[in-house]
Structures are given as C-alpha cells and as structure tokens.
Amino acid sequence: MDLNLSDEQRLLRESAERFVAESYDADHRRKMANDPLGFSPAVWTQFAELGWLALPIPEQFDGLGGGAVEIGILMEAFGRGLVSEPYVATVVLGAALIDRCGSTAQKQASLPKIADGSLKLALAHSERAARFDLAKVATAANKTAQGWRLAGSKIAVLDGHAADEIIVSAHIHDHRGPSGRIGLFLVPATAPGLSISDYPRLGGGRACNIELPDVHLPEDALLGDGKDALPAIEWAVDRAMAALGAEAVGIMQMLLETTLEYTKIRKQFGRPLSANQVIRHRLADMAMQVDEARSMALRAALKADSTPIERARAASGAKAKIGKCARFVGEQSIQLHGGMGVTEELEVGAYFKRLVAFDTLFGGSAHHYARHARLGRTGVSA
Structure with missing residues (x-):
C-alpha cells in the first residue's frame, strides 16, 4: 500500500500548517481561553473560505468530497496550534450524521450551510x-x-x-x-x-x-426515515476518534519539538541538557511514541470506511494506543522542562492539558482496549 500523500494532500498539509503558524500564537490562545465563546467567528469564516468546512461534504451539496485521511491531515495541523474552533462538532460529527442519516431535503437544507460557515452543529x-x-x-x-x-x-x-x-x-x-x-x-x-x-x-x-x-x-x-441510528452514531464517533487522534499527534509533535529546542539551550553544570545521554534517550523515546501514534491515527483514518468491525477495532486501537503515547510524551515534556514546564510563561502545560482531555473524550484507553478485545472475540460492534 502506498502511504505517501498525494499532491493535493501535501498542499492541504502545507496550507493548514502555514495558516495555523500565522494565526495561532500564544496571545491568540490566551485570548480564546478567556473568551466566553471559546473561539473566533472571524477565523471560522476563514475556515469556510479555505474550503476546510466543505472538505468531507459530498460535491453535490457544495462540498469537496474529501475523506478521513484529509480530515486527519487538517486535524494534525490544528493540534499544533491548539485550535479551539468547533470543527469536530460541526464537520466531523454533525455534517457526517446529516449526510449519513438525513433525507435529500435535509441534506440540501443543511450541508451547503455548513460548507459556507453559516450553520454550526x-x-x-x-x-x-x-x-x-x-x-x-x-x-x-x-x-x-x-x-x-x-x-x-x-x-x-x-x-x-x-x-x-x-x-x-x-x-x-x-x-x-x-x-x-x-x-x-x-x-x-x-x-x-x-x-x-x-x-x-x-x-x-x-x-x-x-x-x-x-x-x-x-x-x-427526525433525520431520515427513523430507522435505528445507532450504527451511524458508532460510525461517526469512530471517525471523530480518528480525527482527534490526528490532532493529538500534532500536539505531541509540537511538544517534542519544543522540548528538543529547550534541552539545546538550557544549560546545567555548564553544558546543554541535550549533551546528557540519558536526556537524549528520553527524547528518542518521545520521538518513537509520536511516530507510533501517527501510524495508529493514519490506520484509523484508512479504515474509516471499512466494514464496521474493522473500522471499530482500528478506531478503538488508535484511541487506546494514542492515549498512552500522549500521556508519555506530555509527562516527559513537562519533566524535561523542569519547574518551567508547569508555569503559565510556557505553553507546555496547555498542550498537555489538551492531551489529557483527548484521553477522556469518547472513552479512555482502558475502555477502548476492552472494546478492541471484545470486538475481536465476538465480531459484534459495541
């Protein structure tokens, strides 16, 4: 299987990373943390103009027809900037469920509005x-x-x-x-x-x-004809977990880069911390955890449209594994920054908090290890 990104996917990654780097600095994040809305409507409008809100929506409803892999690329960039806009709620969950369960009239009424940013779900x-x-x-x-x-x-x-x-x-x-x-x-x-x-x-x-x-x-x-929506809910939540896993990878990558840079400039006994072999080993362990998490997030995205059992096991496996990796990377980053790691002056703590929140969304690692094992034994989605 060729896992290289297509030209369009590379352009999406580059544009998303550039936008996040330019728009989400420490001052912006602090402002949003104290904002009663929690995000910027102006940035949401920019998301619409860039086509990100239309990304997974079918083309007949003014969308771009993208898939879970494209969503993952975008979410990883969002993780690097601790983006707080309601993308998962509106696009990954809301639009997906309307597209999956809604009637043609309901889709026509809602999906174009989601794509242009005028409807949040x-x-x-x-x-x-x-x-x-x-x-x-x-x-x-x-x-x-x-x-x-x-x-x-x-x-x-x-x-x-x-x-x-x-x-x-x-x-x-x-x-x-x-x-x-x-x-x-x-x-x-x-x-x-x-x-x-x-x-x-x-x-x-x-x-x-x-x-x-x-x-x-x-x-x-009532969306659609009223038939049981539980399979659609499971499908949408599994896709959301894949997207959130990609976001967690972006956060972990940012923590790794920040910690690596800090250990190069922070001196102890006249030498940089990174000159210590034990510190190097710990940084290498962090890098391996980031790569493992990225692989699991990609696997969950690639399996997003597979059979229900394959999709669910991939999503739960990713959620459980990424949760473990995220806690390791976050704790190592805090510790290697020393006392500075828990101050407001550095944003290491803010990134770590988002990882802790990720681990509890839709169930923690223990819950998804159990779900993954249960699906393997019974072959029944749950």
Whole structure:
C-alpha cells in the first residue's frame, strides 16, 4: 500500500500548517481561553473560505468530497496550534450524521450551510449513566399529533453552546410504545424548553450540558426515515476518534519539538541538557511514541470506511494506543522542562492539558482496549 500523500494532500498539509503558524500564537490562545465563546467567528469564516468546512461534504451539496485521511491531515495541523474552533462538532460529527442519516431535503437544507460557515452543529448523545456506551440512551422521543416531544438530558456536548442546531439522540416511542430504535433529531438551539449550561473544557474550547424536559419538534425534525441510528452514531464517533487522534499527534509533535529546542539551550553544570545521554534517550523515546501514534491515527483514518468491525477495532486501537503515547510524551515534556514546564510563561502545560482531555473524550484507553478485545472475540460492534 502506498502511504505517501498525494499532491493535493501535501498542499492541504502545507496550507493548514502555514495558516495555523500565522494565526495561532500564544496571545491568540490566551485570548480564546478567556473568551466566553471559546473561539473566533472571524477565523471560522476563514475556515469556510479555505474550503476546510466543505472538505468531507459530498460535491453535490457544495462540498469537496474529501475523506478521513484529509480530515486527519487538517486535524494534525490544528493540534499544533491548539485550535479551539468547533470543527469536530460541526464537520466531523454533525455534517457526517446529516449526510449519513438525513433525507435529500435535509441534506440540501443543511450541508451547503455548513460548507459556507453559516450553520454550526453539535451532537448531544452522551448521558450520565452511559459510561461511554453509545447504545445506552435514556432520552425519549414520543410521537405526538404535531410531531415529536423530547424528554431527557445530555452531558459533555462538544461546542453545544455555539451551535445553531443540535443533533439529539433519543429512543423513539410511537403509538405502539418503545420501538427499541434510536433516532436523531435536529433541535434548534433556540427551541422552547431547551436549557444549555456551558463550561470551559480542559485544554481549550467549551462544552455544555443540555436539559430537554419538554421540547416539542415538528415531524421533519427526525433525520431520515427513523430507522435505528445507532450504527451511524458508532460510525461517526469512530471517525471523530480518528480525527482527534490526528490532532493529538500534532500536539505531541509540537511538544517534542519544543522540548528538543529547550534541552539545546538550557544549560546545567555548564553544558546543554541535550549533551546528557540519558536526556537524549528520553527524547528518542518521545520521538518513537509520536511516530507510533501517527501510524495508529493514519490506520484509523484508512479504515474509516471499512466494514464496521474493522473500522471499530482500528478506531478503538488508535484511541487506546494514542492515549498512552500522549500521556508519555506530555509527562516527559513537562519533566524535561523542569519547574518551567508547569508555569503559565510556557505553553507546555496547555498542550498537555489538551492531551489529557483527548484521553477522556469518547472513552479512555482502558475502555477502548476492552472494546478492541471484545470486538475481536465476538465480531459484534459495541
């Protein structure tokens, strides 16, 4: 298999890295950390102009028809700059689920708006009792004469505070009672009865909890024809984990480069730290962990459109392995910087916080090692 990037992919990587290097400096990140929105609308508009929001959207809906590998290239560059824009929530999760589950009319209504930056989405799926089990959904959608009534709550909704519409998962109840099917519903952020409580995420960006005690929606709020959306949710989350893994690789690469440079200029007993053989070995170990993580992220991206079992095992394997690599690289970087590594003056701590947050999103390493093993034994996606 040829793993070399195509000319178009190389251009994408170069343009993304150049944009991030020019637009995301320490001052910008500190400003976004204190901003109630958590990201810059002006930068989001630039994302649209560069075509990044349209990247995975099909061409018939004003997209570029890119795949998971292209998303990974972009996300790795985002990791280098600790980008906080709601790209994963809107494009990787939201647009993917509308494209996968929505009717032609729903796709035509939403996907071009995502591509031009005028529509931001969020996925509200996680619940308090679920413990990262995507099949556990207590929120209910009851059929009414006018449409649907949602009742339930969601937690840890990525960038839900900034979304124009929120995709909410719920068990469908019709006139015959509970159907056992999970449906996805497009809920306007301004819907009566919807309550949003947002908070800062570790490492930048924001998330929120959502309460839906009594939210009424029209008939066409349900994505598609109402068949079970759980396979589509698993597919989208696996793609999101591949994208987040690529972002983690970008963060780890930045930590490696920063630490390498620091050990060259920091002197101890009249010699640079990098002259110490033990330090060199530790830097070499960091470099190996970065390369291993990059390989796993690429594998997850390449398997994103494989059979459900192959895709899920690749995604969980990447999430588990990259989580371990990320913690090692982050801890080594902090330690090799000494006391400076935990000060606000250096951004090593900010990058490490984002890696810690990555390890918990959609389940930590232990959860995904178990999922990977279970899929290998049973051959059933879970």
